[in-house]
Amino acid sequence: AGLRSTLRERMAGEGSIAAFATKNTEGKKTKYETYYDFREAVGKIPSHRFLAILRGVKEGSLRMELEIDNDAILAQIEERIIRNAESPCAAQLKLAVEDAYRRLLRPSIENEVLNHVRRRADQEAIRVFRENAENLLLAPPAGALNIIGIDPGMRTGCKLAVVDKQGTYKESNTIFPTPPQNETEKASEILLDLIKRYDVDAVAIGNGTGAREATAFVRPLLAKCDKQGVFCVLVNEAGASIYSASKQAREEFPDLDISIRGAISIARRLQDPLSELVKIDPRHIGVGQYQHDVNQKALREGLHRTVVSCVNRVGVNLNTASAHLLHYISGMRSHVAHNILEKRQTDGPFTNRQQLLEVEGVGPRVFEQAAGFLRIPDGDNPLDATGIHPEAYPVAERIAESLEVTPKELIGNEALLRELDVKPFVTDTIGELTLADIRAELLKPGRDPRKEFRAPQFLEGVNSLEDLQDGMDVEGVVTNVTDFGAFVDIGVHQDGLVHLSELANRYIEDPHNVVKVGDIVKVRVLKVDRELSRISLSMKALQPARPPAGARRRGGEPQKDAQESSSKGEKPERSKDAAASNDGKSAPAASGKAETQPQRKPEKGASAKRRSKQKAKGKSGERSPKGAQKPDSDQDARLNTLLAEQLEALRNKLDE
Secondary structure, three states, X not given: OHHHHHXXXXXXXXXXXXXXXXXXXXXXXXXXXXXXXXXXXXXXXXXXXXXXXXXXXXXXXXXXXEEOOHHHHHHHHHHHHOOOOOOOOHHHHHHHHHHHHHHHHHHHHHHHHHHHHHHHHHHHHHHHHHHHHHHHHOOOOOOOOOEEEEEOOOXXXXXXXXXXXXXXXXXXXXXXXXXXXXOHHHHHHHHHHHHHHOOOOEEEEEOOOOHHHHXXXXXXXXXXXXXXXXXXXXXXXXXXXXXXXXXHHHHHOOOXXXXXXXXXXXXXXXXXXXXXXXXXXXXXXXXXXXXXXXXXXXXXXXXXXXHHHHHHHHOEEOXXXXXXXXXXXXOOOHHHHHHHHHHHHHHOOOOOHHHHHHOOOOOHHHHHHHHHHEEOOOOOOHHHHOOOOHHHHHHHHHHHXXXXXXXXXXXXXHHHHHOOOOHHHOOOOOOHHHHHHHHHHHHOOOOOOOOOOOOOOOOOOOOOHHHOOOOOEEEEEEEEEEOOXXXXXXXXXXXXXXXXXXXXXXXXXXXXXXXXXXXXXXXEEEEEEOOOOEEEEEOHHHOOOOOOHHHHHOOOHHHHHHHHHHHOOOOOOOOHHHHHHHOOOOOOOOOOOOOOOOOOOOOOHHHHHHHHHHHHHHHHOOOOOOOOOOOOOHHHHHHHHHHHHHHHHHHHHXXX
């Protein structure tokens, strides 16, 4: 056991993951060509690279090995096993050691190490997927609008479905405005008629095949529409086809075609992404990082917790929520959610939260867990429309009574609530923190944590890869964020990649610190590989250049930016200017003109130490001369001193 532990540690610490092309792919240009001759340390290889190699191995494009110095390991084993090198049995022991290592020990321990790396990669991929899923579920809703959903298509036509402000299906049709039919006149009549009859506010187009062609047809048509303000937007349709063929969709729309169900789902996604996406297995919403290659059970459990967290954070309307949405409320089971719907259909809308206790399956425990997340607008009790739990109603009523107003008058009354001292209302069960939450909820009852909706503006005339040119500046929507960068939909049926190094003009350790799924960003096209259908994008190219290293050392805003990056867990980037200063070159002056200063040989030994101490003393205790720039804070002073000492040490090392 001791020997196995030693070998395991050595293989994990000194081994490397190596990948090579197979005979089938050698010399060919494929998506795995980056890994045709690849090596990286076991302890340092990122999860996305390891999972990419595993996928390549699975598809027969790559072969993988764990490389290590076998001779050194054999020497270590022989030293422990063969105690007398002069023994007549030494040669046989040596052969036995080599056979045992190569045939038994190494394969076994190699599998253990690779399994460990696999688990680590799975955990990281699931974390990324959960974070992306959370951002997608919490995407800004367009709200209660009358919407036409369009499931675009070329040969089979574009399927239309109209839903009202509550998401109720009204009517459907099929138009053929795109090649090969090009029935634009007839399609225009049908679409304008639907907009007029149902007072449509928006047109949602799925971002699949034919989306840009459909958009090019719809947008000019809306300009001719009698109603002003009708807008058109592309909607991520990932998973819509899976929902269309699901049991839930068949139960909801038994008489409709699959493609019409998809158009309804697209329209509802614009109204409220969360309410519609909960109907789909989160694994199919297209925001993962090698999600099909990780442990599916762990992925399913992690995503379920994420959906539950999102639904409870937003809260749901008890009188309009679907069974799928209610199922994710804390404490709710599937059968209880269906019982709520049955009571709603037989007895009408709920008028207060206490009526939940009349639903079969809702006992005191379920009520305690779920009630605070279920809203009833315009109910008997105005507090039922807030996120305040019924157990805290007496406290909220006492607060209103102390201010000589009713609870309804207190809700949203900023003048009274801003000056409220919550300490007199502390009880044995409700402390100051809970009271602060109650006050926040009274200030903004039923507040939605999601951002305000805004539609991206895609570049006109750019509908496919052939239309893209290097250097173009376009706007798009972030569809996926991985450890190696972010994918952005710029409206050409193929998402482009903003690599980690192109996200910002500073060092970025985690792309989630810069962008999130659903963000609308501006990017520049760096390169279009039409053979492999790859688009390289950059956000950094549209950002202002970083100030010179010398300016950053002298203080000001750049120094503040470095501290903010540090507080977010981002490491400061060592720029080319800093490297130039290490070679003895002077930094540009603040005026923008180059300074010419004599090169000074770095000080060594006691001289350098004395100068560092004098600097530190001057920053901490001595009075600054008149006109000298003072640090913004003690933290700035310590950071500047530390940077100066590190630069001094680096100069001394280079000089040696």
